[in-house]
Amino acid sequence: MTTIVLADHDNITLDGSTARTVSAAVELGAAVHVLVAGSNCAEVGSAAARLSGVETVIVADDAVFEHHMAEPLAALLVELAAGYDTIMASSSSTGKDVLPRAAALLDVMQVSDIIKVVSPDTFERPIYAGNAIETVQSTDPKRVITVRTSAFDAVAGDGNGKVEPHIAKLGSFKAQFEGENLSVADRPELGSARIIVSGGRALGSAERFDQVIGSLADMLGAAVGASRAAVDSGYAPNDLQVGQTGKIVAPDLYIAIGISGAIQHLAGMKESKIIVAINKDADAPIFQIADYGLVGDLFEIVDELKAALESRAA
């Protein structure tokens, strides 16, 4: 019995989330294969083969897979499904988009966003914005699973898997890719950052958000996150939103600045190892889960924080 993991990548680099999804796959106890479907993506295939625990990397290299569209990827998974008893992907936007389509085509009920493997057919997953954890057992002959990667450690990079090309049977697909607008990656990715500095609506403007949150993040080598309110107000782009329906993160340190701590935001960051909250409202719900809190004017406090960090470094 074998598990296949759909790799996350941009055709050039393998995303760090794949090493965590592989880690969950390894816990199922069966051999693990990784599927790299992309365009001119040989480098990604080689990188996947170096993940510890990966037996084989299947590379499906075709222009149709360049933009990770759901129809061709789901069709490919269905084409390959006969050889596998579990299909896994991370809860990346691609994983979330593609896997349920494949699951329905295979007549399998997907288990979304697992945080723990209890046994090859039994998993824990969060519901109600992480306020409850349900243990579910799949009764289907195959499993289709998405993995909440923040709940798993990455496997090491000392693997020695083999790479096999696969020529996909291609049909015609209806949805057409027209373009994309991706953030320039000049800071660590939210999904893999050790430290995240996150801002709320209290920052007041996109300029101040960048000045205050961005510069503190850069001092700490951190990623930048945002609350829904900050994104809705236009202070930060949507892909920085941390929360129940945005990014789920679990860094070593999460610094929440001017974020009140709505249930939906907490759902995205409450598994962080250390949480620091800075807010002028002593009753803000975020202080209920923060390990350390500072009440006061966030602009003053962040200035003091930066000064303290600089003098520490000196």
Next chain:
Amino acid sequence: MKILVPVKRVVDAYVRVRVKSDGSGVDLAGAKMAMNPFDEIAIEEAIRLVEDGTAEEVVAVSIGAAPAVDTIRTGLAMGADRGILIKTDDRVEPLTVAKLLKALIEREQPDLVIMGKQAIDDDCNQTGQMLAGLLGWPQATFASKIEPGDGTVRVRREIDGGEQMVNLPLPAIVTAELRLNEPRFASLPSIMKAKKKIVEQIEASELGVDTTPRLKVLKTIEPTQRSAGKQLGSAAELVEKLRAKGVLG
């Protein structure tokens, strides 16, 4: 254009749910219920497409026991034209919902299905994608903008690194992201008008779909709670504590 919008009755987003101590599930007794927020956004988008002349009809559909009619009525009060309740007392999983919707869609023949990207109770984020797969229709998930064209719909999607633009021929499935729109509050005249709108009720068994769940829920527990930590006196103190914990690298 005819638009079908599935809507789900869920616990209100601001309710802090309690987990039953015997592990049997979440305690919903007396909890305030509401339309899934993402489905409100879907209904709002559909109504705007009628208001701007692109679509002629919005049909709100829900699946569940009799109280789900309230959720459909909310959609009608916002401006949907008519409603359909697929009645069942059983727990239905996304795969079952997708199959029931497919059977209904074969009857109703909508051009576009707009639905919330996920329900805030089970947080599955699967139904729209499953429905698209079963129908063989194109899908555009996490839509932050929908632009109808000539027999097509162009959608801006929110993805991990930013945004993606796709163009789909109709019929198609689009799932709504938070920032697609801000749903309206139903006005009093609209609520009164809605009382006269029709809600058809169909038994799930009439649609020829096996509703048996594939997942067994073995137990439901509370996650480990974090407790409130220390209020510190200064930023300098914070830096000291973080350095001592070794997180500052």
